[in-house]
Amino acid sequence: MDIRYLKKLIKVVEDSQISELEIEEQGSGRVKIVKNLLSGAQPVVHLPVAPQTATQPAPAAGEKADSNLFEITSPMVGTFYRAPSPGAASFVEVGDRVKPGQTLCILEAMKLMNELECEVAGVVSEICVENAEPVEFGTRLFLIEPEG
Amino acid sequence: MAEAYEVERKLLAALKLNPHRYLDERELRERFGLAAAMGEATESAGDLERAVELLVMQGYRIDGDETRGWMLIGLPETFSRFELEEELRTTFLGRCMFTYRIIGSTNETARALAAGGVPDGTLLVAEEQTGGRGRRGSNWFSPAGGGIWASLVLRPGISARRLGSMGMLASLSICLGIEQLTGLKPSIKWPNDLFLDGRKLGGVLCEADWRAGKLQYLVLGFGLNVNVETFPERLAGNSISLSQAVGGSVHCTALLAEILLTLEEGYFQLLTDGFASFLPRVQVRDYLKGRQVLVELEDGSRLDGVASGIDENGALLVQERDSNRMRSVTSGHLVQY
Numbered sequence: 001m002d003i004r005y006l007k008k009l010i011k012v013v014e015d016s017q018i019s020e021l022e023i024e025e026q027g028s029g030r031v032k033i034v035k036n037l038l039s040g041a042q043p044v045v046h047l048p049v050a051p052q053t054a055t056q057p058a059p060a061a062g063e064k065a066d067s068n069l070f071e072i073t074s075p076m077v078g079t080f081y082r083a084p085s086p087g088a089a090s091f092v093e094v095g096d097r098v099k100p101g102q103t104l105c106i107l108e109a110m111k112l113m114n115e116l117e118c119e120v121a122g123v124v125s126e127i128c129v130e131n132a133e134p135v136e137f138g139t140r141l142f143l144i145e146p147e148g
Numbered sequence: 149m150a151e152a153y154e155v156e157r158k159l160l161a162a163l164k165l166n167p168h169r170y171l172d173e174r175e176l177r178e179r180f181g182l183a184a185a186m187g188e189a190t191e192s193a194g195d196l197e198r199a200v201e202l203l204v205m206q207g208y209r210i211d212g213d214e215t216r217g218w219m220l221i222g223l224p225e226t227f228s229r230f231e232l233e234e235e236l237r238t239t240f241l242g243r244c245m246f247t248y249r250i251i252g253s254t255n256e257t258a259r260a261l262a263a264g265g266v267p268d269g270t271l272l273v274a275e276e277q278t279g280g281r282g283r284r285g286s287n288w289f290s291p292a293g294g295g296i297w298a299s300l301v302l303r304p305g306i307s308a309r310r311l312g313s314m315g316m317l318a319s320l321s322i323c324l325g326i327e328q329l330t331g332l333k334p335s336i337k338w339p340n341d342l343f344l345d346g347r348k349l350g351g352v353l354c355e356a357d358w359r360a361g362k363l364q365y366l367v368l369g370f371g372l373n374v375n376v377e378t379f380p381e382r383l384a385g386n387s388i389s390l391s392q393a394v395g396g397s398v399h400c401t402a403l404l405a406e407i408l409l410t411l412e413e414g415y416f417q418l419l420t421d422g423f424a425s426f427l428p429r430v431q432v433r434d435y436l437k438g439r440q441v442l443v444e445l446e447d448g449s450r451l452d453g454v455a456s457g458i459d460e461n462g463a464l465l466v467q468e469r470d471s472n473r474m475r476s477v478t479s480g481h482l483v484q485y
Contacts, residue, residue, distance in 0.1 A: 016362075073361070075358050075361045075362075076311075076312075077308070077478070079446040079479050101263075101359070108479060109312050109478060109479055110313070110339050110478055111339045111352075111354070112311060112315055112354040113353070114308075114357070115357050115358065117358060117359040119359055119360045132448075133446070133447075134446045
């Protein structure tokens, strides 16, 4: 498993309400991340023996996001859509002002249409994924420049 | 505050208890407690007339006679709220219910209600949808009284992966409900369409809303052709309704009550045991198994092969024609099947 992917997963666990996350990927083994709830310190990473394969593609863009920007990531594996239906206007464009609760995109998995809501008020600074592209759990989708 | 439709409910109960007899205003008020529902001040029969009108609008056939009163002569053939309330055997699905004569799309309204905070299990049912939807903006023909056009608001504490099999669970529940009530054997076309005799009988559309990595709500919509008599030309060759298959009308309300009960049991089982526990029942109803399929994958490439079942995560297995390799498809569009 890619180290950046692991870091990403750790961050997801840290920032969330969940205390434990286990992910299994064919060919790259299994990882379990347990959050130490008492101290709130760094999570413990258990890495069972993972068969080494060719390098896994990093699920997220490589370079680190500008720390001022708010990052919105995918909560699932699916297909990223910028508009409610083919031919319709996109939910948001770069430069658009967005508010909490506003729909940013649709992620489709198994015909389940998942609408992703914005969590912060701000301006869309970057849309990191192309329309109809597959995304992984944790893939960075949007960068939002928070306001106020 | 008086319960909603209290007069209508009491009137209906009284009429049902006296199936072959007219009940006049005095008897209704004295024997069936309808006066109490309206307060002592009400002298005119206005409230009763309004209640009769509402029941007639719901599809009840009531004969009115100026001197003798009212008599129930027939139950609704299309969906009816009061009938569903009587037949519902669930603990939470449909316990909060919104019914519509006509609506744009039950899923659309369900999402607005969900965002507004309606309880887990809230049901929306419409007699007619003018903007019934399928996946990615496609239309769903939903004529008045022709079927079950419904949506449920769910708020499960569930992972994205398990959530992915909700649609298939709903498809399975609908199949089981139909089998129970009609003896017909519909099948599931991956991931969530229902087929009967090689034609489309119904479909499920799940829409979820996420915020900060957490599921806010799930709207599970389904359209089922129950008593559609004729389909528009563009659909006629590949659509079917239950009434066409059995050669007579099918009781929408009883069917919906059965589907909701099956779905509720399945829902609890999905939360505890996962999708794998449904797999055998899904596999025997797999419409695509053994068929030549052409799947357009998310990256635009096409997968040509033979559908070879459904795996424990709800993905479609396709044995690729060229390589003989087994591929699992979680997201893709069936171009040919």
